[in-house]
Amino acid sequence: MKIVACYNVKGGIGKTAAAVNLAFLAAHEGARTLVWDLDPQGAASFYFRIKPKVKKGSKGLLTGKKTLEDVVKGTDYPNLDLIPADFSYRNLDLQLDEVKKSDTRIQKLLKPLASEYDFIFLDCPPSISLVSENTLIAADAVIVPTIPTTLSLRTLDQIVEFCNKLNIDHTKIITFFSMMDNRKKLHKQIVENPPQHVRVLDASIPYASDVERMGVYRQPVPVFAGNSRAAKAYRALWEEIKSVLH
Amino acid sequence: MKSLHSAQFIVSQSIDSDAIFTLLQHEFSLHETDHTRLKCHYLDTFDWRMYQKNYVCSWYQTANKRAKNREGIFFIHEKETGNSICELPLSRVPKFSKDINHQAYRSMLDNILGIRALMTVAVLTVKRRQLIILDEEHKTLALLQLEQYTIDESADDDQPAGRLIVCPVRGYPKVFKRVVQLVTEQLKLPHSREALLDEVLTVTGKRPDTCKLTGFQELESSFSTWEAVRILLQHLFSVMQANEYGLREAIDTEFLHDYRVAVRRIRSILGQIKHVFPDKLLAYFKREFSWLGTVTTPTRDLDMYLLKFDGYIQALPDDLQQHLEMFRLFLQRHWKIEHARLCRALDSKRYQKLTSEWQKILANADMPLQREMSTGSQAQETCNAAEPARIVARQRIWKLYKRILKEGGSITPQSHDEDLHELRKSCKKFRYLIEFFQDYYVGKSMKQLLKTLKQLQDNLGDFQDLCVQIEQLNGFAEQMQQEGLADTKTIMAMGVLVERLNERKTALRAEFRRQFESFIQPEKKAVFVEALRVQQHEGVTE
Numbered sequence: 001m002k003i004v005a006c007y008n009v010k011g012g013i014g015k016t017a018a019a020v021n022l023a024f025l026a027a028h029e030g031a032r033t034l035v036w037d038l039d040p041q042g043a044a045s046f047y048f049r050i051k052p053k054v055k056k057g058s059k060g061l062l063t064g065k066k067t068l069e070d071v072v073k074g075t076d077y078p079n080l081d082l083i084p085a086d087f088s089y090r091n092l093d094l095q096l097d098e099v100k101k102s103d104t105r106i107q108k109l110l111k112p113l114a115s116e117y118d119f120i121f122l123d124c125p126p127s128i129s130l131v132s133e134n135t136l137i138a139a140d141a142v143i144v145p146t147i148p149t150t151l152s153l154r155t156l157d158q159i160v161e162f163c164n165k166l167n168i169d170h171t172k173i174i175t176f177f178s179m180m181d182n183r184k185k186l187h188k189q190i191v192e193n194p195p196q197h198v199r200v201l202d203a204s205i206p207y208a209s210d211v212e213r214m215g216v217y218r219q220p221v222p223v224f225a226g227n228s229r230a231a232k233a234y235r236a237l238w239e240e241i242k243s244v245l246h
Numbered sequence: 247m248k249s250l251h252s253a254q255f256i257v258s259q260s261i262d263s264d265a266i267f268t269l270l271q272h273e274f275s276l277h278e279t280d281h282t283r284l285k286c287h288y289l290d291t292f293d294w295r296m297y298q299k300n301y302v303c304s305w306y307q308t309a310n311k312r313a314k315n316r317e318g319i320f321f322i323h324e325k326e327t328g329n330s331i332c333e334l335p336l337s338r339v340p341k342f343s344k345d346i347n348h349q350a351y352r353s354m355l356d357n358i359l360g361i362r363a364l365m366t367v368a369v370l371t372v373k374r375r376q377l378i379i380l381d382e383e384h385k386t387l388a389l390l391q392l393e394q395y396t397i398d399e400s401a402d403d404d405q406p407a408g409r410l411i412v413c414p415v416r417g418y419p420k421v422f423k424r425v426v427q428l429v430t431e432q433l434k435l436p437h438s439r440e441a442l443l444d445e446v447l448t449v450t451g452k453r454p455d456t457c458k459l460t461g462f463q464e465l466e467s468s469f470s471t472w473e474a475v476r477i478l479l480q481h482l483f484s485v486m487q488a489n490e491y492g493l494r495e496a497i498d499t500e501f502l503h504d505y506r507v508a509v510r511r512i513r514s515i516l517g518q519i520k521h522v523f524p525d526k527l528l529a530y531f532k533r534e535f536s537w538l539g540t541v542t543t544p545t546r547d548l549d550m551y552l553l554k555f556d557g558y559i560q561a562l563p564d565d566l567q568q569h570l571e572m573f574r575l576f577l578q579r580h581w582k583i584e585h586a587r588l589c590r591a592l593d594s595k596r597y598q599k600l601t602s603e604w605q606k607i608l609a610n611a612d613m614p615l616q617r618e619m620s621t622g623s624q625a626q627e628t629c630n631a632a633e634p635a636r637i638v639a640r641q642r643i644w645k646l647y648k649r650i651l652k653e654g655g656s657i658t659p660q661s662h663d664e665d666l667h668e669l670r671k672s673c674k675k676f677r678y679l680i681e682f683f684q685d686y687y688v689g690k691s692m693k694q695l696l697k698t699l700k701q702l703q704d705n706l707g708d709f710q711d712l713c714v715q716i717e718q719l720n721g722f723a724e725q726m727q728q729e730g731l732a733d734t735k736t737i738m739a740m741g742v743l744v745e746r747l748n749e750r751k752t753a754l755r756a757e758f759r760r761q762f763e764s765f766i767q768p769e770k771k772a773v774f775v776e777a778l779r780v781q782q783h784e785g786v787t788e
């Protein structure tokens with residue numbers, strides 16, 4: 001089992017879109033796949049039309065009253081399950097702080113699922129917090145969507161620093177360029193000279209209205225626009241991530 | 247990923263999807279899809295390995311020629327529960343476990359199939375209509391599939407009954423329960439009692455009765471030697487015939503292997519159970535079955551090299567590995583030639599004559615006795631035929647045991663490889679005889695003796711294989727040079743390979759003594775003697 005976290009400190013840059021589409025592609029190939037929507041806003045749950053509600057909430061999970069297995073929901077797609085978001089996740093940070101070994105709690109919760117799934121995608125909320133610390137520790141790979149702008153690159157440095165500070169192996173950070181617009185000169189420049197100190201994938205996701213339409217269809221892009229530029233980009237991205245994961 | 251228990255109901259022709267729709271629409275929001283037509287290929291090995299492990303393997307593809315998505319889907323289900331274990335897109339019907347990309351499923355299949363191939367055991371056309379139960383967000387909560395089946399090769403009136411399959415979605419158990427309740431109580435549909443595959447196999451008359459190929463018919467203790475031998479030979483001959491198709495089609499390498507084992511066992515009976523056939527006939531059959539052994543050997547040898555090939559590559563240092571590929575090419579090329587030659591032999595008049603003569607002989611319930619034994623010498627030739635099989639076999643087994651003790655005991659570190667080969671052959675004959683006549687002797691203690699014998703045989707067998715491989719590899723290298731297939735690197739790689747094999751051979755040779763000692767332990771011998779209950783006075787002419 002491989003745990004793949006989609007993470008960035010910045011919001012609104014395509015983390016959830018990546019988690020949902022990559023998980024769908026993995027499942028479509030036959031891999032047993034799970035998405036855990038850790039963001040209390042529940043965007044991933046929304047895309048899968050699953051109510052953002054977990055019985056007994058995050059407390060139930062942290063106290064062991066409920067296991068993750070109890071709260072898994074099947075999606076509309078073969079081989080693809082989801083653990084929905086819950087409103088209580090907005091306090092997850094504080095709740096984690098109260099338990100023992102607070103930084104490896106999520107890892108521990110996921111452990112029993114190891115034999116059930118080939119891939120577990122964590123859709124993380126945008127923040128630097130105990131939740132993100134947990135996911136960074138639990139993950140085998142941390143996918144960081146990055147918009148090719150100077151400011152975003154600085155954020156990327158922040159993440160690497162954050163890892164170093166916590167003694168987390170920062171080589172598991174994998175970046176790809178998200179919402180890329182080839183007409184923008186700056187985007188092009190940055191893509192042509194990517195940062196050297198982290199791994200940047202060749203595949204990138206263009207700025208495309210089909211990604212936005214996910215909110216209308218409430219489906220992964222390959223389901224309603226299988227031949228679109230965006231779907232192809234996500235396929236290429238998944239191929240490259242798989243090769244890195246091996 | 248947890249597999250969920252679906253519910254399957256038998257549906258009579260008169261019920262259509264409308265009735266189900268009407269029933270459920272009061273409580274649920276429904277979406278109904280059009281009919282789809284699917285081709286379902288049920289897959290299993292020749293010896294039904296999936297079925298025996300209680301799995302159903304299938305490959306589905308849309309039967310609609312104009313469909314955009316023609317990609318197939320490979321399934322593994324649990325036979326009894328119908329639970330789905332695996333659902334994978336796959337463009338072609340898979341043959342070997344290596345055709346499955348998904349690592350966990352590949353190794354699961356690998357454990358079950360080994361080197362055996364999946365074959366299509368039945369083809370079914372499925373007409374399916376889906377009824378999807380949705381919540382207010384249009385999320386699927388449960389799935390109903392109404393299916394009608396046509397077995398391609400069967401008559402219209404002899405088809406499996408249709409089914410209604412209710413599939414749960416994880417995390418929505420209440421919906422599933424309610425649907426099942428409604429269908430059971432309101433529509434009064436009966437639960438299906440057996441797996442669809444079983445129903446299909448009943449209709450097609452194909453049954454995985456594997457005992458036909460593995461076990462022998464029980465030998466009664468009153469049987470004469472001819473009666474017993476005839477049953478054994480008939481069985482072995484049917485194994486040969488059952489494997490002929492697969493070896494001609496080269497479905498997998500086990501067909502040829504099993505065919506050859508049957509031939510070898512027949513030869514063993516002809517050679518070991520003496521004075522049953524008239525001399526002239528015996529000489530003919532011995533010669534012809536020996537010929538069959540010979541014509542099948544080159545293909546089997548090449549099969550073996552190809553099966554071991556990945557192991558060969560791994561035995562080499564990294565930089566030489568790629569240079570062995572030419573050797574694989576060479577083997578594949580020669581395999582084709584030899585296999586064609588083998589098929590020609592099986593098409594020959596000589597083979598036809600052998601099979602018809604053989605069937606003629608075996609058809610006769612008491613052939614050797616019915617013949618008027620006009621001369622004394624002919625009576626002598628078949629003098630064991632009417633004797634009790636129990637006694638004749640026992641004496642021969644005892645004799646072979648003594649031979650093994652003698653041959654094995656005289657082997658020293660200085661002995662020639664040939665001496666080990668002789669011992670290997672004696673062990674094989676010994677084992678075959680014990681297996682043939684196990685009804686007479688085999689008890690728990692005998693099983694233990696057979697276990698240590700097996701270890702000894704593995705040692706000797708591997709040793710023999712290595713001797714042959716080492717010799718042949720040198721020959722192949724030469725041949726490849728002549729065929730212009732080998733550069734210096736390839737020859738070098740093969741040289742290193744021979745070295746590795748030689749090392750293994752030496753190790754096996756060193757191991758032999760320990761295996762043999764374990765086989766001849768006094769307490770094991772006592773057990774064996776007891777099992778055979780050898781009574782020297784039960785004299786029968788050898």
Ligand SMILES: Nc1ncnc2c1ncn2[C@@H]1O[C@H](COP(=O)(O)OP(=O)(O)OP(=O)(O)O)[C@@H](O)[C@H]1O
Pocket residue numbers: 010011012013014015016017018039043124125126178179180205206207208209211212213214215
């Ligand atoms: N490649 C893209 N092209 C166009 N729009 C995109 C693209 N990727 C994401 N979007 C849109 O941008 C918005 C934010 O995307 P998404 O929710 O995936 O980002 P996020 O990083 O998960 O955000 P948050 O931090 O709020 O969780 C969504 O409306 C989405 O449809």
Ligand SMILES: [Mg+2]
Pocket residue numbers: 015016017039043123124125
């Ligand atoms: Mg998000």
